[in-house]
Every structure is written in C-alpha cells, then in structure tokens.
Amino acid sequence: MSLVFKELGELVDFKGGGTPSRNVEEYWDNSIPWATVKDLNEGITLTETQEFISELGLKNSASNLITKGTIIIPTRMALGKVVISEIDVAINQDLKAISVNDKEKLDIKYLLRFLESNKENIASMGKGATVKGITLDQLKAIKVPLPPLAEQRRIASILDQADELRQKRQQAIEKLDQLLQATFIDMFGDPVSNPKGWEKEKMDTLMTIVRGGSPRPIENFLGGTYPWIKIGDATKGDDLFITKTKEAITEEGLHKTRLLPEGSVIFANCGVSLGFARILKIQGCIHDGWLAFQDIHEDKIHKLFLLKALNSITQYFRDTAPDGTQPNLNTAIMKNFELIIPPMDLQLKFIAIVESIVNQKKILETSNIEFSNLFKSLQNQAFNGTL
Numbered sequence: 351m352s353l354v355f356k357e358l359g360e361l362v363d364f365k366g367g368g369t370p371s372r373n374v375e376e377y378w379d380n381s382i383p384w385a386t387v388k389d390l391n392e393g394i395t396l397t398e399t400q401e402f403i404s405e406l407g408l409k410n411s412a413s414n415l416i417t418k419g420t421i422i423i424p425t426r427m428a429l430g431k432v433v434i435s436e437i438d439v440a441i442n443q444d445l446k447a448i449s450v451n452d453k454e455k456l457d458i459k460y461l462l463r464f465l466e467s468n469k470e471n472i473a474s475m476g477k478g479a480t481v482k483g484i485t486l487d488q489l490k491a492i493k494v495p496l497p498p499l500a501e502q503r504r505i506a507s508i509l510d511q512a513d514e515l516r517q518k519r520q521q522a523i524e525k526l527d528q529l530l531q532a533t534f535i536d537m538f539g540d541p542v543s544n545p546k547g548w549e550k551e552k553m554d555t556l557m558t559i560v561r562g563g564s565p566r567p568i569e570n571f572l573g574g575t576y577p578w579i580k581i582g583d584a585t586k587g588d589d590l591f592i593t594k595t596k597e598a599i600t601e602e603g604l605h606k607t608r609l610l611p612e613g614s615v616i617f618a619n620c621g622v623s624l625g626f627a628r629i630l631k632i633q634g635c636i637h638d639g640w641l642a643f644q645d646i647h648e649d650k651i652h653k654l655f656l657l658k659a660l661n662s663i664t665q666y667f668r669d670t671a672p673d674g675t676q677p678n679l680n681t682a683i684m685k686n687f688e689l690i691i692p693p694m695d696l697q698l699k700f701i702a703i704v705e706s707i708v709n710q711k712k713i714l715e716t717s718n719i720e721f722s723n724l725f726k727s728l729q730n731q732a733f734n735g736t737l
Contacts, residue, residue, distance in 0.1 A: 353495045353496070353497065353734070353735045354495070354496045354497075355493040355494065355495055355496065356493070356494055356496050357490060357491055357492065357493055357494070358448075358489060358490055358491070358492040358493075358494055359489075359490025359491065361450065361451065361452070361455065361456050361461075361494060361496075362448045362449060362450055362451060362456070362461070363448075363449050363450075363451050364446050364447065364448060364486060364489070364490075365414045365416065365441075365446065365447040365449075366412065366414065366441075366443065366445075366446055366447075366486075367385075367412065367413045367414055367440065367441030367442045367443050367444075367445050367446075367447070368411040368412025368413040368414075368442060368443050369411060369412075369413065369442050369443060370403050370404075370407035370408070370410060370411040370413065371407075371410070371411070374407070374410075376404060376406055376407070377403055377404055377406060377407030377410065377411070378401070378402070378403055378404065378407060379401075379402055379404075380402055380403055380404030380405070380407070381402060381404070381405075382402055382403050382404065382405065382407075382408055382415065382438075382439075382440050383398065383399040383401075383402055383437055383438070383439045383440065384399055384401045384402055384403045384413065384439070384440045384441070384442065385399045385422065385435075385439050385440065385441050385442065385445060386399075386400075386401070386441075386442045386444060386445070387424050387426070387427045387428045387431075387444050387445065388400065390422070390424065390428060390431050390433050393433070393517065394432065394433050394434060394462060394466055394513070395433055395434055395435075395436050396422060396433045396434070396435045396436060396437065396439065397436050397437060398437070399439060403440055408440055412443065413440045413441060413442065414440065414441060414447065415438060415439070415440050416435060416438065416439050416440070416441055416447040417435075417438055417449075418435050418436055418437050418438050418439075419434065419435070419436075419458065420434065420435050420447050420448065420449050421433070421434050421435075421447070421448040421449070421458065421461065421462055421465065422434070422435055422439075422441060422445050422446070422447055422448070423445065423446050423448060423465065423472075423489070424444055424445055424446075425444060425445065425446055425483055425484050425485070425486070425489070426444040426481055426482070426483040427444060427481060427482075427483075429472060429473040429475070429476045429482060429483075429484060430468075430469030430470060430471075430472045430473035431469065432462060432465040432466050432469065434458070434459070434462050446486065446489065448461070454499065455496065455499070456494075456496065456499075456502070457499060457502040457503050457506060459503075459506040459510070460502035460503065460505055460506040461494065462506075463505065463506050463509045463510075463729070463732070464494055464495070464733055465492075466729075467726075467729035467730070467732070467733055468492065468733075472484065472489075472492070475488050495733050495734075495735070497735070505732045505733075505737060508728065508732070508737065509725075509728060509729065509732060512724075512725050512728055513725065515721065516718070516721050516722060516725055519714060519717060519718045519721060520718060522714055523711055523714050523715060523718070526707050526710055526711050526714070527589070527711075529707065530658070530703070530704065530707050531661075531662065533700070533703055534658050534659070534662055534700065535662065537692075537696065537699075537700055538659070538690060538692055538696075538700070539690075540662075540663070541659050541662060541663050541689065541690045542663055542666050544690055546690075546692075548690040548691060548692050549690070549691045550688040550689060550690055550691065551650075551688065551689060551691055552685065552686055552687065552688055552689075553643075553684055553685055553686075553687050553688075553689050554684075554685035554686070556646065556647050556650060556651055556689065556691075557615075557643045557644060557645055557646040557647065557651075558643070558644045558645045559641055559642070559643055559681050559684050559685050560608060560641070560642050560644065560681070561608070561619070561638060561640070561641055561642075561680075561681055562607060562608045562635070562636030562637045562638050562639070562640040562641070562642065563606055563607040563608050563636075563637065563638055564606070564607065564637040564638045564639075565599065565602075565603040565606035565607055566606075568599075568637075571599045571600050571602060571603030571606070572597055572598070572599055572600075573598070573599075573600060574598050574599045574600030574601060574602075574603065575598055575600075575601075576598055576599050576600070576601070576603070576604060576609065576633075576634070576635050577594070577595040577597075577598050577632055577633070577634035577635065578595055578597045578598055578599045578603075578634070578635050578637075579592060579595055579616065579630075579634045579635060579636050579637075579640065580595070580596070580597065580637070581618055581621075581623045581626065581639065582596070583595045583596060584616075584618070584623075584626050584628045589628075590628065590629060590654065590657065590704075590708065591628060591629050591630070591631045592616075592628045592629070592630050592631060592632065592634070593631045593632060594632065595632075595634060599635055603635070604635065607635040607636065607637065608635060608636055608642065609633060609634070609635050610630060610633060610634055610635070610636060610642050610644070611630075611633050611644075612630055612631060612632055612633050613629065613630060613653075614629070614630045614642050614643065614644050615627060615628070615629050615630075615642070615643040615644075615646065615653055615656060615657060616628055616629075616630065616636055616640045616641065616642050616643075617640065617641045617642075617643065617660060617684070618639060618640060619639065619640065619641045619679040619680075619684070620639050620671075620679065621639065623639070624664065624667060624668055624671065624679065625660065625661065625663075625664030625667055625668070626661075627656075627657045627660045627661055628657070629653055629654070629657060641679070641681060641684055643656070649694070650691055650694070651689070651691060651697070652694070652697045652698065652701055654701050654704055655692075655697045655700060655701065656689070658700075658704065659689065659690065667679055670683060671683075
C-alpha cells in the first residue's frame with residue numbers, strides 16, 4: 351500500500367499554555383487541574399495533576415483549558431513524551447495541546463500512537479545548551495503517514511491492545527514488590543512497634559556502622575578503577591544488590607572516601623533517597639550520603655532480612671531525621687535504633703520467599719524487555735504500511 355504523508359500542521363490545531371502569577375494567591379489551589387511536564391508520568395494518558403488553578407488564574411494568564419481527549423506534548427524537557435488527556439486540564443508554557451481539525455481524515459488515537467512511535471526523532475530535534483526545546487514550527491513540520499480512516503483505527507486498536515499487555519506485565523512486577531512487603535509485615539509485624547514481641551537489640555551491637563566520605567570536587571577524582579557508588583546505581587534495576595557502578599574514582603580519591611568490601615550493606619541516609627538499602631556484590635566507595643553496615647553478626651541477623659527490615663520503615667526514619675532542608679540520619683541515630691531479632695529459622699523462611707519472588711521478577715522483566723521489543727516492531731510495521 352502506497353502511503354500518503356502530510357505535515358502535522360496541516361492536520362491539527364495547536365494551543366499553548368502559561369503559568370498564572372505565583373504572587374496572586376487567588377489564582378492557585380482551586381478547581382482546575384493545571385499540568386506541567388512533571389505530570390507526564392508513565393503511560394500515554396494524563397489522569398491527574400499535582401497543582402490546581404482558579405478560573406481567575408486561567409483568565410489572567412496565557413494558560414489554556416484543554417478538553418479531555420486532546421493530545422499534550424512537551425516543547426521543553428521530556429522531549430518526545432506524548433499523552434492524551436483523560437480530564438479537562440489547563441497547561442503551562444512548556445506544553446502544547448494538539449487537537450484534530452478534521453476527524454474524517456485523522457483519528458486522534460492513531461496520531462497519539464504515531465507520535466509515541468516517533469518520540470526518539472522528536473527528542474533529537476531539541477536545541478539548547480542546558481534545557482533542550484523544540485519549536486512549534488518543528489512540530490508542524492513532522493510528516494504523518496495518512497492511510498484511510500478505517501485503517502488508522504485498526505492500527506490504533508492493535509497498538510492499544512499490545513500496550514495493554516505490556517502494562518499488565520509491568521503491573522505484575524510491581525505487585526510482586528507489594529507482595530514481598532506484605533509478606534514481611536505478615537511474618538514479622540512492624541519493626542518499630544514490634545506487635546509480635548520479638549527480641550530487640552541496638553544496631554551497634556549487631557554490626558559496625560560507618561559513614562562514607564566524598565572527595566571534592568568529585569570531578570577531579572573520577573576516571574579511576576575503584577567503583578564509585580551513587581544513589582543512581584541503587585535506584586534502577588536490582589532492588590537487592592549493587593553489582594556495578596557507572597563511575598569509578600582514582601586511587602588518590604580513596605584517601606577522602608570509604609572503600610567497602612563485597613558483602614557490605616549500605617543505606618542512603620539523607621535527602622529524598624533516605625531509606626534505600628542495598629548489599630554490595632562488588633567492593634566500592636561510598637560518599638557521605640551513605641551509611642555502611644559491616645561485620646554483621648550473621649548468626650543473629652541475615653543480611654537480606656536486615657535490608658528488607660530497613661526498607662519497611664523508611665517513613666519512620668524520615669520522621670526521625672533531624673529537622674533541616676532535607677532529612678539526614680547520622681550514625682548515632684542508626685547505632686541506637688533497636689532492631690527486631692526474630693528466630694533465624696523464620697528469617698531463613700522469609701529469605702526463601704525473597705529469592706523465589708526475585709526469580710519471578712527476573713522472568714517477568716526479561717519477558718517485559720522482549721515484549722517491549724515486539725511492541726517497537728509493531729510500531730514500525732504500523733507506520734510503514736506493513737502491519
């Protein structure tokens with residue numbers, strides 16, 4: 351089938367947005383959802399926003415109210431992201447709203463799927479030294495393949511169904527995490543209130559607790575062979591172990607940090623990441639945003655149990671942290687925290703469940719990657735006329 355292409359600007363209408371003055375209280379915290387780039391999360395639908403404005407704020411700003419069923423695309427930051435709004439929503443200046451001007455020529459869901467498939471190309475158009483952006487003219491010039499309307503709807507339906515399967519796999523992975531957390535609470539109860547009455551001991555009687563150190567400026571010490579463990583190395587992928595790092599520091603930097611052996615447990619002790627815990631499968635250096643737990647009495651407490659116990663009470667640690675610009679737990683607080691010590695046979699039973707769930711997650715994650723590749727293949731076929 352020979353495909354007809356038309357420029358996006360010939361097929362749709364665009365609306366921009368704006369931000370009401372932050373200095374006028376009456377413009378904010380009212381009834382109209384107001385979207386920014388940070389509201390464009392996972393998936394291709396917009397269902398809620400973090401902020402709301404008033405009708406007065408809408409009227410006295412460049413913001414526009416967009417009806418549900420409209421496509422929203424960023425022109426700054428998160429370039430290539432695209433969603434369709436499921437609510438009536440106002441938008442800020444970093445977003446553009448796209449509505450079809452002739453619904454007999456172009457199906458809105460087909461356009462959404464096309465723009466989603468074209469996200470890498472759209473992102474590559476961005477210009478700017480610090481924050482990249484694209485212009486309205488660049489968006490208008492995007493060439494859209496235009497098969498007959500019935501074919502557009504068929505393509506959109508196929509991709510919708512495939513995407514639904516992809517999302518269900520991701521939801522299954524998330525439910526396994528929830529299952530593990532629920533299993534911990536069911537077996538051991540809340541480690542702080544200790545409803546099951548387990549024996550407790552202060553953490554400094556069960557292990558050595560030390561803080562990391564940061565060579566500064568860090569740029570002067572990068573490029574070596576000693577793994578440099580950052581929060582980012584613990585926030586993606588494996589939620590139990592750290593097996594590699596993106597960066598490494600030089601031997602000179604060792605004098606200003608802390609080199610940990612394999613098997614150490616580390617715990618993020620400040621900022622928005624407070625509560626992240628991981629076990630090292632490598633030796634590595636930690637900065638002063640980490641605490642390290644070493645020489646653990648493994649006859650009393652299993653490392654994986656320790657990790658999951660700490661993860662289960664993140665909010666407690668956040669509430670305990672001294673007041674400041676961001677939460678920060680010092681070594682004294684952690685040393686004095688009384689940790690529950692259930693019988694080792696019960697800990698080992700829990701560890702067996704952890705390992706089983708981890709294996710299931712790996713199977714699902716591998717399947718998810720394979721399905722994502724299949725979805726990309728379907729997208730390519732859909733928009734080159736071979737689906």
